[in-house]
Amino acid sequence: MSPESQPSSDRRGGLDEWVAVVVALVSVGGVMVWGLGRHYDDLLAIAPGESLVVMPAEEIVIGAAVGAAADEDSPRAGVQRPPSPTRLPTTSTSNRTGMAIAHWHGARSRQDWSMGSAVRSVPLAATVAAIAFVDVPDTYWAKPFIDQMAQRGLIEPLSGQTFQPEQPMSRAEYAALLYAALPQQERQVAPSFVDLPETYWALDAIEASVKSGFLTGLDGDEFRPDENLTRVQLFQSLNRGLSLDPSTRPLDEVLGIYGDRNQIPESAVPAVAAVTEAGLVVGDPETLALEPDRPATRAEVVSMVYQALVLKGEAQPIESPYSIQP
Template identity: 40%
Template sequence: MVNSTLVVTLYINPMTGNDNNTGSRLSPFKSLTRALKVSKIPTIIHLEAGTYSAASGEMFPLIIPKGAIVVGKEANKGAEIVISGSGEYQSPSFGIQNITLLLLDNASLLGVTVTNPSTKGTGIWIESAAPTLAHNTLRDCGREGVFSTGTAKPAILDNIFVQNTASGLVMAGHSQGEVLRNLFERNPLGIALSDFATPTIANNKLSENRTAIALSRNAQPVIRQNLITKNTQGGLFVNGNAIPDLGNTQDSADNIFSDNSEFDLYNATTQKLISVGNQLNPSLIKGLCELIPANEVAVNTSLFEAPTESLSQKLAAPVELDAHWAKPFIQALMSMNLTHCFADGNYQPDKPMSRAQYASLVTIAFNPFPKISAPDFTDVPKDFWAYNAIQIAASGGFVGGFSDRTFRPDQNVQRLQVIVSLVNGLGLPPANSDILEVYSDRHTIPDYARKAVATATQQKIIVNYPDPNQLSPLRLATRAEVAAMVYQALVAIGRTSAIKSVYVGLHSRT
C-alpha cells in the first residue's frame, strides 16, 4: 500500500477570472483571497499575470497557510505578477504591523512581485515559521521587503530586494534559516539583523545600498561568498554585541568587498573581529579587525583602531557620584555594560546633554533596528564623531531632525524631547491623557506631546527630581535625568528590573 497526499491545484486570473468560478484552469478564480478560503489541505495555487490588489478583490493581509504553494512566474522573478496591498497583523513579537503577506510554516511563495505601498509597510512577514521564499521580487515597500522574527527558519532563495524604504530584509528575534543567492539593490539597508538572529547569508550580491549588511544587539550570522560592492556608505556594519562569522582557518569566508564609499567593514563593538579569506581594503576597515589570509594561521595581521571619538571622550571631567540622587541608575547602566560613557566615572550628572550625545546613548542602550530611512542631515558631516550613532538612532525612530533638514547635534535636549523620543523609539502603546492630572504643571505640556507624556507616565519612564509631581517638560535635561529615564525605559520593555526611587512613578497630590 502506498501512502499519498491529496493536493488541490487552483488557478487565479485577476483579469478574466471570477470568484464564483470553480478555480480550475478553464474556470479560474479572480482573487488569491478566494483561493485561500477553498481548501485547508495542501494546495498549489497558480497565479496568472496581473495586479493582485484591493481593487481586484484581495483582502489584506493575505495569509499563505501551511502546505500551500503559491506559484507565479519564477523565470522573471514575478515581474508580471504583482501583489500590492496592506492590512493589519498582530505580531506576537512586535504588535500591530502593516503587512502584505503572512507566510505560515512550510508555505512557499514562488515567482511573484510583492509591494506594500503603506508607510511603515512590510511586504512579507514570517513569524516563527519555516517557509520557502524563492525567485520573487520585493520592491517599493514602505519599510522592508521581508521581516522574519520569533523562531523563524525561512529559506530565502534567489530573490530580488530593490528600492524598499528602510531595508530589503530584516531578521530579528531568534531567526535562523538561509539567505542564499539573492540580489539586494538600492535599499538604505540591504540586510538588517538584530536580537539573536543567526542565519546563514551566502552567495548574495549587495550593491548600491546605503549599507549592505547591518548587525545589532546579539546577531551572529554566518556570512560566506557574498559580493558586497558599490554601496554608498559601506559594506558590513557591526554594532552592539553582534559577532558575525567571517570565516575561520578551516572554513574560508571568501566574501568580496569592493568599491564601497566609506567602509568595507565597520566594527563599532569593543570585540575584535576575525576575518579569514575575505577580500577587504585595509584602508576601509574601521574598528578592531584581524585579517587572516585564506587557509593560513593568523600571520601578517592588521589591527585597526576605531577612528571616531567615544562618547566618554566627549563628556567632561570625572565627578564623584556619592550621595547623588541618580547614582543607582547610573551604576545600574554601568553594570549592564550598555553604554561606554560611564566607564571612567566622568558622566558629570548635573550638566546638560547634547543631541549628539543623546543619540549615541540611545544607540548603545537600545541597539535599535531600522524602521525608517535616516535622512542626511545638512549639519552632520560624515566625519562627525556621532554621525553613525545619529543615523542609527534616526532610522530607529528615537531622534529626528528639523524642518530645515538640520539635526543641531550640539543643541542640548529638553526633558520633553527625551520623553517623546523614548516613547516613539520603543513604539509603546498610547495611554489615556487623564493620567496627566498628577502633574502640577501639566498645562505646560504641548498638545502634540500629551499622549507621549501620558504613555511615559503610565510606563514609569519619567523621573522627576526634586519634585515628583513637577514635570518641567521644557527644561533642559540633565545627564542624570537622561540616564534615569533611559534606565526606566529598559525596565518598561522588560530588559531589567525596577529601581526603587521616590522620583519615579505616580504620586497623589495633596
C-alpha cells in the same frame, strides 16, 4: 626464457609495482599537506595593527568606548566605526561624551553599525566592572540608575573620573546612548541632514536612531547634533522609538502629577502621557514638574533610558522613591 627463470621475473615485476604505488601515495600526500598549509596560513592571517580574538559566549562585543578624551582640542574627534565582531582593534578611540558606543545584545539579534548583518549575542546579565564616579555620591537620587548603566558598559567617566550628572546632554550624545542601549528596528529612511558631515563622530548612531523613529530632524533638513536635548524631546523620543501604547486613562488624570501641566505643548501631551503611564519617568515626587523646554540632564536621560530597558525586559526594576508610578 627457461622455466626456472620465470618465477624470479614475476617477483621483480610485483616489487616494481609496489614501489610505484608507494611513490604515488607519497606524492599525493605531499600535495595535500602543501595545500592545507596554504589554507590555514590564510585563515590565520592577521592584518597589521589587529589581533585575533577568540570570544567566549558571555563576552560583550564592544565597538568603541566613548569616555576619556582622545584629543583634548577636539571633544568629539577620533571615534572610529566598530570593526567586525571577530576582530577588535588593538587600541580604542574615544572622546569626552561619556556615552559608551557599545554593543551588548539580548534575546533579540541586533544589528551592526550599518544596520546590516546581525552581530554576536550575549546574555542579558553581561556586565563590566563597576565605575565609581567621584561626583555621584551615595545620596544622589540617580546613583542606582547611573551605576547600573555603567556596569553594562553604556556610560563611561569623563575627565577626572566624573560623570557630570547635572550637565545637559546633546542630541548626538543621546543618539549614541540609544544606539548602545536599545534595540533599534529600521522603520524609515534617514534623510540627509545638512549639518551632519560624513566625518561626524556620531553619524552612524544618529542615522540608526532616525531610521528607528527615536529621533527626528529639526526644521526639515537640520539635525542640530550639538544642541541640548530638551525634556519634552526626551519624552517624545521614547514614545516614538518604543512604540508605546496610548494612555488608556483620562489625560488630565495621568498628567495631573506634573505641577506645570499647563506648560506641556498640546502636540506633546499624548507622548508625555504614554511615557508617564509606562513608568519611565524619574524625579522627585514631591516637586514633580515636566519643564518641557529645559535641557534634560545627563542623570535624567540615563535614568529614563534605564527604565526603558526595564520596560523591554532587559533590566531589573530598581526600587527607588524617584521612580514615578502613575
